[in-house]
Amino acid sequence: MRAAVLTEPGRSPAYTAHPDPAPPAGQSLVRVTAAPIVPLDLLCASGTSYFGRPAVPYVPGVQGVGVVERSDRFEPGTRVWFATSAGMAPGDGSLGELCAVPDTGVVPLTATVEDSAMAALGLSAVAAWMALTWRAGLRAGEHVLVLGAGGAVGQSAIGAARLLGAGRVVAVCRSEAAQERAHAAGADAVVPLTGGVDELTARFAEASGGRLDVVVDPVFGAPATAAVRALSEHGRLVNLGGSAGDTAEFSSALVRSRSIGVLGYTNNALTPQQRNEAISTVAEHAAAGRLAVAHRVRPLAEAADAWAGEVAGGTGERVVLTP
Numbered sequence: 001m002r003a004a005v006l007t008e009p010g011r012s013p014a015y016t017a018h019p020d021p022a023p024p025a026g027q028s029l030v031r032v033t034a035a036p037i038v039p040l041d042l043l044c045a046s047g048t049s050y051f052g053r054p055a056v057p058y059v060p061g062v063q064g065v066g067v068v069e070r071s072d073r074f075e076p077g078t079r080v081w082f083a084t085s086a087g088m089a090p091g092d093g094s095l096g097e098l099c100a101v102p103d104t105g106v107v108p109l110t111a112t113v114e115d116s117a118m119a120a121l122g123l124s125a126v127a128a129w130m131a132l133t134w135r136a137g138l139r140a141g142e143h144v145l146v147l148g149a150g151g152a153v154g155q156s157a158i159g160a161a162r163l164l165g166a167g168r169v170v171a172v173c174r175s176e177a178a179q180e181r182a183h184a185a186g187a188d189a190v191v192p193l194t195g196g197v198d199e200l201t202a203r204f205a206e207a208s209g210g211r212l213d214v215v216v217d218p219v220f221g222a223p224a225t226a227a228v229r230a231l232s233e234h235g236r237l238v239n240l241g242g243s244a245g246d247t248a249e250f251s252s253a254l255v256r257s258r259s260i261g262v263l264g265y266t267n268n269a270l271t272p273q274q275r276n277e278a279i280s281t282v283a284e285h286a287a288a289g290r291l292a293v294a295h296r297v298r299p300l301a302e303a304a305d306a307w308a309g310e311v312a313g314g315t316g317e318r319v320v321l322t323p
Contacts (some may be wrong), residue, residue, distance in 0.1 A: 009047025044087025150178020221245025
């Protein structure tokens with residue numbers, strides 16, 4: 001098969017010939033139709049992550065969409081979303097024409113969502129959906145603030161909050177392009193991420209209409225500090241990442257006096273059933289045009305260039321490769 005093959009951590013994978021996978025019992029052979037390049041792929045391939053240096057050569061790609069070719073569990077021809085541990089453990093991932101996937105990582109898709117659209121949503125949308133439902137316990141009518149709203153998690157969180165009945169959804173973004181993506185995702189208001197903590201706190205509170213119940217936070221740092229200060233009584237901040245910094249400052253008196261909850265979230269904490277149900281829910285909403293993230297489709301043959309662009313910072317749109 002042809003695949004994007006990484007031979008040296010820290011460098012871009014090359015589009016080249018690679019042995020076809022030979023899945024053992026308990027794994028399915030999937031013909032890949034669409035696979036995104038996500039931050040976890042870049043982290044694993046850097047050779048500097050907490051997973052350690054990956055065994056090379058290997059095909060990156062921790063998730064994708066495809067069709068089952070051979071399996072003891074799924075009918076050939078079944079359309080699926082799938083997850084891999086490429087870069088976190090020995091083995092190949094989704095950035096190839098074929099992929100061997102543990103059966104536990106395969107989720108059949110019945111919704112008629114486009115392959116590239118589903119690949120772009122994937123685990124980012126799962127994180128947004130489960131952060132709002134499972135961790136934050138969002139209730140209809142509550143006001144939601146989404147930090148890092150121009151990214152895939154942020155766009156998904158805006159759409160998910162709308163679907164779950166939020167009374168108001170406020171997005172926080174740095175660039176003009178990110179602000180446009182947040183508007184397109186359905187935000188009621190967009191706050192530019194500029195200024196100090198005090199200024200941000202005041203702007204968050206104003207944009208939220210004086211009420212802020214839930215914060216979806218994939219960035220942490222100073223934005224999270226300001227967001228916690230703006231939270232109303234019994235407000236909850238759910239943290240999914242730390243791209244703006246690994247620390248934030250919370251006043252004990254503030255947290256206690258308002259009974260604020262600061263909650264952590266990771267997809268790794270989900271049971272297979274939770275993840276599978278979330279994937280199916282996301283797919284159904286995407287098929288109906290209710291949930292999407294901005295993405296660009298590129299051929300797998302351009303993997304090296306696409307990868308280098310993402311390492312350099314990308315455009316903010318998710319890149320999806322198609323064989």
